[in-house]
Amino acid sequence: MQFFGGSDISPSPPAPTASGNNAHMMYVFNRNGVCLLYREWNRPLHTLNAQQDHKLMFGLLFSLKSLTAKMDPTSFENHEMCSLDKGNLGVPQLPGQGCSFHSFRTNTYKLSFMETPSGLKIILITHPKTGDLRESLKYIYNLYVEYVVKNPIYTPGAPIRCELFNTSLDQYVRSIS
Amino acid sequence: MAPVAPRSGDAIFASVEHVNAELFTLTYGAIVRQLLTDLEEVEEVNKQLDQMGYNIGVRLIDEFLAKSNVSRCVDFKETADAIAKIGFKMFLGVGASVTNWDADGTCCSIVLDDNPLVDFVELPDTCQGLYYCNILSGVVRGALEMVSMKTEVTWVRDMLRGDDAFELQVKLLKQVPEEYPYKDDE
Numbered sequence: 504m505q506f507f508g509g510s511d512i513s514p515s516p517p518a519p520t521a522s523g524n525n526a527h528m529m530y531v532f533n534r535n536g537v538c539l540l541y542r543e544w545n546r547p548l549h550t551l552n553a554q555q556d557h558k559l560m561f562g563l564l565f566s567l568k569s570l571t572a573k574m575d576p577t578s579f580e581n582h583e584m585c586s587l588d589k590g591n592l593g594v595p596q597l598p599g600q601g602c603s604f605h606s607f608r609t610n611t612y613k614l615s616f617m618e619t620p621s622g623l624k625i626i627l628i629t630h631p632k633t634g635d636l637r638e639s640l641k642y643i644y645n646l647y648v649e650y651v652v653k654n655p656i657y658t659p660g661a662p663i664r665c666e667l668f669n670t671s672l673d674q675y676v677r678s679i680s
Numbered sequence: 681m682a683p684v685a686p687r688s689g690d691a692i693f694a695s696v697e698h699v700n701a702e703l704f705t706l707t708y709g710a711i712v713r714q715l716l717t718d719l720e721e722v723e724e725v726n727k728q729l730d731q732m733g734y735n736i737g738v739r740l741i742d743e744f745l746a747k748s749n750v751s752r753c754v755d756f757k758e759t760a761d762a763i764a765k766i767g768f769k770m771f772l773g774v775g776a777s778v779t780n781w782d783a784d785g786t787c788c789s790i791v792l793d794d795n796p797l798v799d800f801v802e803l804p805d806t807c808q809g810l811y812y813c814n815i816l817s818g819v820v821r822g823a824l825e826m827v828s829m830k831t832e833v834t835w836v837r838d839m840l841r842g843d844d845a846f847e848l849q850v851k852l853l854k855q856v857p858e859e860y861p862y863k864d865d866e
Contacts, residue, residue, distance in 0.1 A: 534826075534858065535861050536860075536861035536862060558862060561861075561862075562860075562862070565860055619742070619745050619746075620745055620750075620751065620752050620753075620827045621741050621742055621745055621826045621827055622826070622827075622828070622858065623742065641746075644742075644745075644746050645746050645747075647742070647746075648742050648743045648746045648747075652739045652742045652743060653739070653743070659738050659739060
């Protein structure tokens, strides 16, 4: 077992290898927009302070989700429950309602996103060449259940301070390719 | 990627670690007993059990979602089915059925096939007002609140009070939409 924040985090984005080490950082938000967890493995450049950074990330996801749902050309179902607000961008939705996106990619990174029906949002930012991480995010959700939710000392809705969760997360994230 | 089919409650129940049923039943009994001693009023005990259940429910929902692969339910009917068929099976090891729907589909009853909490239990005369299993109603209420459904959960039939089944009434009060949590000027 290694201590988290170990010395194998290099200062520059490493080339993707089979052994992983592709993750840059991860955010976990709850339904109220509280950043429960922020982990950073490889992020040489910071442009904002932590609080602004978290808020910007949450705001982006919120808007992007709203956009993807409103642009959906296929489903009637989305509009039935809030038929009054049909077509209005930014109208509140029930968590999990409507279609959503699961990742986007830029030339320098890939952002993968998962939202559970309970409103938990897990965001993982990795090297742009990483594959489909939906299963990985599910696995991380399971780690969260085992190490955070089942921890009786943890107060729901509070920032996560569970060493065991961080350790197992760091270990798992190293294996992502 | 096609959506993964929800796992059955049986499969999940079989895959987790179990404790001895008597230990479970007796532990719960000891908790209720202690609450009766501490709080004295039966009404207070009902409230406390409900609150304890609520606290469990808000955590349990994540385990339920993570293990069952249940994604969003289309309507309250599907939700009730998921609780009865998967939820109760997964955590208590008992099945349940959904009945008594009202006309607009916002109120229904969940009838338990069996209730492992009440083995060895008889209510004495002094505790006739006690809802012995009130923790369960709290769990359902807490779990549903975390998926944006405000509900009211009450016992309508309780075998400890001489009825012929355990029946929980779940009434949907409102669904809470997700709103942007920050103010613009923050």
